[in-house]
Amino acid sequence: MPAWNIIQAVNDALKIEMRRDPRVVVLGEDVGKFGGVFRATVGLIEEFGADRVIDTPLAEAGIIGAAIGMAMYGLRPVPEIQFSDFIFPAFDQIVNELAKLRYRSGGQYSAPVVIRTPVGGGIKGGHYHSQSPEALFIHTPGLQVVCPSNPYDAKGLLLSALRQDDPVIFMEPKRVYRAARGDVPEGDYTVPIGKASVARAGNGMTVLAWGAMFHEAEKAVAEFDAELIDLRTLWPLDIETIVQSVQKTGRCAIVQEAPRTGGFAAEIAALVQERCFPHLQAPIARITGWDVPFPYTLENDYLPLAPRISQKLRELADYEV
Amino acid sequence: MQPAQKIDKPPIPRETLLRLYREMVRLRTLDERMMTLQRQGRVGFYGAATGQEAATLASAIALEPSDWIFPALREGGAMLLRGFPLVPYLCQIFGNSGDETKGRQMPSHMASKSVNQVSWSSCIGTQLPQAVGAAMAARIKGDRTVIAAYLGDGATSEGDFHVAMNFAGVFKAPVVFICQNNHWAISVPTAKQTASESIAIKAQAYGFSGVKVDGNDAVAVYLAVKEAVDKARTGGGPSLIECETYRIGAHSSSDDPTRYRDEKEVEEWKKRDPLDLFRGRLQSWGMWRATDEDALRARVLEEVNAAIAEAEKKPDPARESLFDDVYAVMPWTLREQREEMLAAPAVPRPDAKNIAG
Ligand SMILES: Cc1ncc(C[n+]2csc(CCOP(=O)(O)OP(=O)(O)O)c2C)c(N)n1
Numbered sequence A: 001m002p003a004w005n006i007i008q009a010v011n012d013a014l015k016i017e018m019r020r021d022p023r024v025v026v027l028g029e030d031v032g033k034f035g036g037v038f039r040a041t042v043g044l045i046e047e048f049g050a051d052r053v054i055d056t057p058l059a060e061a062g063i064i065g066a067a068i069g070m071a072m073y074g075l076r077p078v079p080e081i082q083f084s085d086f087i088f089p090a091f092d093q094i095v096n097e098l099a100k101l102r103y104r105s106g107g108q109y110s111a112p113v114v115i116r117t118p119v120g121g122g123i124k125g126g127h128y129h130s131q132s133p134e135a136l137f138i139h140t141p142g143l144q145v146v147c148p149s150n151p152y153d154a155k156g157l158l159l160s161a162l163r164q165d166d167p168v169i170f171m172e173p174k175r176v177y178r179a180a181r182g183d184v185p186e187g188d189y190t191v192p193i194g195k196a197s198v199a200r201a202g203n204g205m206t207v208l209a210w211g212a213m214f215h216e217a218e219k220a221v222a223e224f225d226a227e228l229i230d231l232r233t234l235w236p237l238d239i240e241t242i243v244q245s246v247q248k249t250g251r252c253a254i255v256q257e258a259p260r261t262g263g264f265a266a267e268i269a270a271l272v273q274e275r276c277f278p279h280l281q282a283p284i285a286r287i288t289g290w291d292v293p294f295p296y297t298l299e300n301d302y303l304p305l306a307p308r309i310s311q312k313l314r315e316l317a318d319y320e321v
Numbered sequence B: 001m002q003p004a005q006k007i008d009k010p011p012i013p014r015e016t017l018l019r020l021y022r023e024m025v026r027l028r029t030l031d032e033r034m035m036t037l038q039r040q041g042r043v044g045f046y047g048a049a050t051g052q053e054a055a056t057l058a059s060a061i062a063l064e065p066s067d068w069i070f071p072a073l074r075e076g077g078a079m080l081l082r083g084f085p086l087v088p089y090l091c092q093i094f095g096n097s098g099d100e101t102k103g104r105q106m107p108s109h110m111a112s113k114s115v116n117q118v119s120w121s122s123c124i125g126t127q128l129p130q131a132v133g134a135a136m137a138a139r140i141k142g143d144r145t146v147i148a149a150y151l152g153d154g155a156t157s158e159g160d161f162h163v164a165m166n167f168a169g170v171f172k173a174p175v176v177f178i179c180q181n182n183h184w185a186i187s188v189p190t191a192k193q194t195a196s197e198s199i200a201i202k203a204q205a206y207g208f209s210g211v212k213v214d215g216n217d218a219v220a221v222y223l224a225v226k227e228a229v230d231k232a233r234t235g236g237g238p239s240l241i242e243c244e245t246y247r248i249g250a251h252s253s254s255d256d257p258t259r260y261r262d263e264k265e266v267e268e269w270k271k272r273d274p275l276d277l278f279r280g281r282l283q284s285w286g287m288w289r290a291t292d293e294d295a296l297r298a299r300v301l302e303e304v305n306a307a308i309a310e311a312e313k314k315p316d317p318a319r320e321s322l323f324d325d326v327y328a329v330m331p332w333t334l335r336e337q338r339e340e341m342l343a344a345p346a347v348p349r350p351d352a353k354n355i356a357g
């Protein structure tokens, strides 16, 4: 098995599915000859041609709007939004159109569009190459949101996403695009959407994380008797795995890179306390980015990195009612 | 590619011409130094205007100081031309405490109210409707301010461009759209960006005039922009000026253009270097000698290097400054979070790393 990074895994999944399913097309800015600014679509245009690997004009609303039309007409488009910070020109197409198409047509139409987009900071990208907008999409009924932390899950989840019939926001954690390496089986396999993975078993506390911050959480839990869960799919959330763990440990921390207020960690905390209240021995801890635009110079002060996570986990472990 | 048109007599005052040339040389030097510092890991990112100095600066110098600039990625140099000091400009690039914008934005995103150059995000095209709104406001308030709205060729594909053009036309806003058609939007050539025969022609559809000029000819750029600015100032409404130029370098420090374009094309365009063209004109008018050139280059390099040395010394912004300016009045959430951050272990600033963008 080759040890790959996330970009290679994504690239491989796209190739596998494009070979298998002629309906799959890739579109976006710089995805063709250049192979994407992060190189995730390298080699595709050479193999599949310019009809299936489409360099578009610089217009995200156009990219997503066109993808929706293609999907309604029977293709399986995989648009790339170069940075998730630039998804907002397409927000209308995603929130008002893509997410509601099945519902508003009484189930007649669906738009199986898989929007790939790099998320997160820690690459000196400032306000507009760093954001983590997952909560906005989780909040929108009709969308699924996926965020793998490693190459194995990236490939398997992308293949799953391409084989089902509803839209997926496929968030790729760019801080660990190349740093998160791991064994990836050659050929076809899938990782189911909606299943979390218990990355490390433990009894003293449950730590939930995803994407780039999963790796920070992983460093931080080393000194604790902690169960670490990589959510992988953010929505629909694998509530069963989480509840099982928290009922066992009685303590729960959630690590989230996005700003705190109105973030996905808040939703998870609500779900957990509704289901685990009698088992909880401490308030659920949120370790998050701050409620500020993502900064340039002070990004390490913004991010919930391992030292800050450790500090909070220590408080969580020591908490007595 | 045409040779620049011959002009027998200088159509612009001598002082303006010389100042413009000095600024073009300074911008070229600054960009070269910054790209070097980026490669050395001293700067996190940089977007150079190399090859586009005429389009950037000859347009800006046609404005009055009270006119406003809504820039895109490559117009930072216009601020310097408008008198913004080099050291705080560089502090923005270093993202340190000497930066008026407090180290929050990526390099090449400088802004200052002191020279009426507004803050640009990184989001392509978003500045354009804002520029039109500012122009509408100037008209409503009865000011004689003109707004210059800069954009790249790629930006003409965004909805915001079309919205802005339409508003400008409908409201006869005193705005001049200045498009730097440098032939590329990262890896996408202009021919794949639009099926129109030019960018200038798009203005017709919105009910105002668009002209295409040789963007590497500083004199041509100046004259076209000056005419459009005068027209806007006297109630004649908006214009679009397409400056045809070329991005000589990479899109940014994160980019590798050898993957998608032919170096021969770059070599061809280097023969039309805007500095060479302009210097040729100045020489033909008896305004510039070889010794002037040597003296200027040496002086500018010294100025830039001294400013780098001074700017780079400054410390990072204070950690707690992270929470300032989110709102005029800090809400309790941010006050609490600031305390929480200060109680958490600090992690040192990362090394400058490459990113794509
Ligand atoms: C809304 C948005 N989409 C995508 C990007 C990524 N991006 C940055 S610059 C660029 C190309 C811009 O081309 P152009 O407008 O021609 O300006 P130039 O870089 O050539 O000066 C792209 C696609 C972005 N910054 N904003």
Ligand SMILES: [Mg+2]
Pocket: B152, B153, B154, B180, B181, B182, B183, B184, B185, B186
């Ligand atoms: Mg361009």
